[in-house]
Amino acid sequence: QVQLVxxxxxxxxxxxxxxxxxxxxxxIYTLNSMGWFxxxxxxxxxMVARFTSVGNIYYADSVKGRFTISRDNAKNTxxxxxxxxxxxxxxxxxxxxxxxxxxxxxVTVSS
Numbered sequence: 242q243v244q245l246v247x248x249x250x251x252x253x254x255x256x257x258x259x260x261x262x263x264x265x266x267x268x269i270y271t272l273n274s275m276g277w278f279x280x281x282x283x284x285x286x287x288m289v290a291r292f293t294s295v296g297n298i299y300y301a302d303s304v305k306g307r308f309t310i311s312r313d314n315a316k317n318t319x320x321x322x323x324x325x326x327x328x329x330x331x332x333x334x335x336x337x338x339x340x341x342x343x344x345x346x347x348v349t350v351s352s
Contacts, residue, residue, distance in 0.1 A: 242267045242268060242341075243265060243266070243267040243268055243269060243338055243339070243341040244265070244266045244267050244341075245263055245264070245265055245336040245337070245338060245341055245342065245343035246263065246264045246266075246336075246343060246344070247261060247262065247263050247334065247335070247336045247343040247344065247345060247346040248261070248262050248263075248264075248346060249261040249262050249346060250334060250346030250347045250348045251347075251348070251349070252349045252350075252351065253326055253348075253349070253350055253351070254350070254351050254352075255326060255327055255328060255350055255351065255352050256325060256326065257326055257350075258322070258323060258324045258325075258326065259323045259326065259348060260320055260321065260322050260323070261277065261320065261321040261323070261334055261336075261346060261348075262318055262319075262320055263275075263277070263318060263319045263320075263321075263336030263343060264316070264317060264318050265317045265318070265319070265336075265338060266317065269317050269338075272292060272312045272314055272317065272319055272338075273292050273293065273294050273295065273296050274291075274292065274293065274294045274338060274339055275291065275292050275312075275319050275336070275337065275338040276288065276289070276290055276291020276292055276299075276310060276319070276336075276337055277289040277290050277291065277310065277319075277321045277334055277335070277336060277337070278334070278335045278337055279330075279332035279333065279334045279335065279348075280332055280333050280335070280345075281329075281331060281332040281333075284332075286335070287301060288301055289301050289304055289308065289321065289334070290304065290308055290309075290310035290321060291310065291337075292310065292312065292319070298310060303329070304323075304330075307323065307324050307325045307326075308321060308322065308323050308324070309321070309322040309324075310322075319336065321334070323348070326348075326350045327350060328350050328351065328352045329350075330348060330350050331348060331349050331350050332348060333345040333346065333347050333348075334346050334347075334348050
């Protein structure tokens with residue numbers, strides 16, 4: 242069993258930054274196959290950034306150059322640094338590892 246706890250969401254203005262954290266616990270052997278998804282109202286959940294099973298990094302085209310995913314293996318924590326935020330980034334952001342999901346953290350970007 243794996244537990245994922247997100248933090249760091251909030252309300253910001255367009256152009257500002259936020260950093261999300263996802264602390265993993267339980268049967269964690271690697272932070273590969275772990276990343277961030279988001280779901281805006283009325284839209285499907287979409288991948289934002291993730292580490293693949295071999296540790297490569299993928300980003301959604303909409304966030305390339307603005308968001309950075311990183312990790313601290315010693316803390317079993319994955320981060321999402323979000324810069325130059327836009328109103329379209331408003332969503333609930335979820336941490337994911339394999340088939341496990343966190344509870345989500347709300348990010349709201351005002352124009």
